[in-house]
Amino acid sequence: MVLTDMAKKPRIYFDYNASAPLLDCARDAVIDLLAHAGNASSVHFEGRNARKHIEAARNALANSIDCNPANIVFTSGATEAANHVLCPIMRVNGQEVNVSQLYVASTEHPCILQGGRFRNDEILELPVLENGIIDLECLEKSLKNHNFETGLPLVAVQYANNETGVLQPISRVSEIVHDNDGLLLVDAVQALGKTPILMAETGADFLIVSSHKIGGPQGVGALVLANGNVSPSPLITGGGQENYHRAGTENVAAIAGFAAAIEWHSENLTKNIQKFELRDSIETGLSTISREAGNEISAPVVFGSSVERLGNTSCFSVPGVKAETALVSLDLDGIAVSSGSACSSGKVKKSHVLDAMGVQAEEMQGAVRLSLGWDSTDEEAGRFLEAWKKIIGRMVA
Secondary structure (H helix, E strand, O other): OOEOOOOOOEOEEOEOOOOOOOOHHHHHHHHHHHOOOOOOOOOOHHHHHHHHHHHHHHHHHHHHHOOOHHHEEEEOOHHHHHHHHOOOEEEEOOEEEEEEEEEEEOOOOHHHHOOOOOOHHHEEEEOEOOOOOEOHHHHHHHHHOOOOOOOEEEEEEEOEOOOOOEEOOHHHHHHHHHHOOOEEEEEOOOOOOOOOOOHHHHOOOEEEEEOOOOOOOOOOEEEEEOOOOEEEOOOOOOOOOHHHOOOOOOOHHHHHHHHHHHHHHHHHOHHHHOOHHHHHHHHHHHHHHHHHHOOOOOOOEEOOOOOOEOOOEEEEEOOOOOHHHHHHHHHHOOEEOEOOOOOOOOOOOOOHHHHHOOOOHHHHHOOEEEEOOOOOOHHHHHHHHHHHHHHHHHHHO
């Protein structure tokens, strides 16, 4: 347990969307596998033992999302998985097929927005509404205008946004994409372990997930194919690992840790999806603090609050409060929160997600994200609200 230097109280970690703490079961699995030699491509006992753990992990993920384990490709993380599948050349029944345009929602994670192996002129950003939901009419119109003579369209949409927690209407997106003969990539990194996911119900042709978002080790993720006969050209070539989808010796220990985390969440999913009450009580507390501070302090703005969100995520802003100041103050009080995505320079900067939602500059400057975890408590929520009240109190003093 890490203690703060000043208050000698346990630190509070409200940044699970950035990276979740390592689960004990995942740590044990990693340590156990590190003690054993063996390359999973070898035919001797040690190699077969390593292979056994990889295949067990494949089955664990397949059971979790109800897919064919043979269609799971382990990667070094979701960013690699994204760069793998964002490819203008697909293999369909052994034949190469061109994908000429990538359509991405403007609130996507940077690893999707960068477009992978597509050229910049082959990437089209689709707008979102003020609530963070993709503009379905624009998506449908764009696909109807797609030039199929040049190749197929590929659409990439997050299941759940990492900054706001907004859940996209994935089933409806899938209908639109497939009615227009496109392919769909679903980024389920933030959704895994926080809301039930079934591969068939998403309608995804490709789905990506990450270990460290659910309490597994960092540095491992997976690409899931809906159909083994439709796959992107390999990003990493060499040997025949991962059924020739991804070359390189597998990180057996990390994959085993990922499997342990998946199995833990399969048994304890309600611990994550039942965080709505705690999140809502925090948001109510924020409103109370602003109201009690008087007319000088505006009510907090909670982004995406009018639509369905992950139960653990709250992204809010109080005009006049700068995020960088708030984050430093909270950190000194022993509380770790975020201002948005952790996948940048480590500095607070304008959120492309909130910008795409049409949020005004002053509100964006104050955006703070809380992302709760399976072991977050009422007591921790109370300490956060006490710390926030001190921040507001300094503004009106």
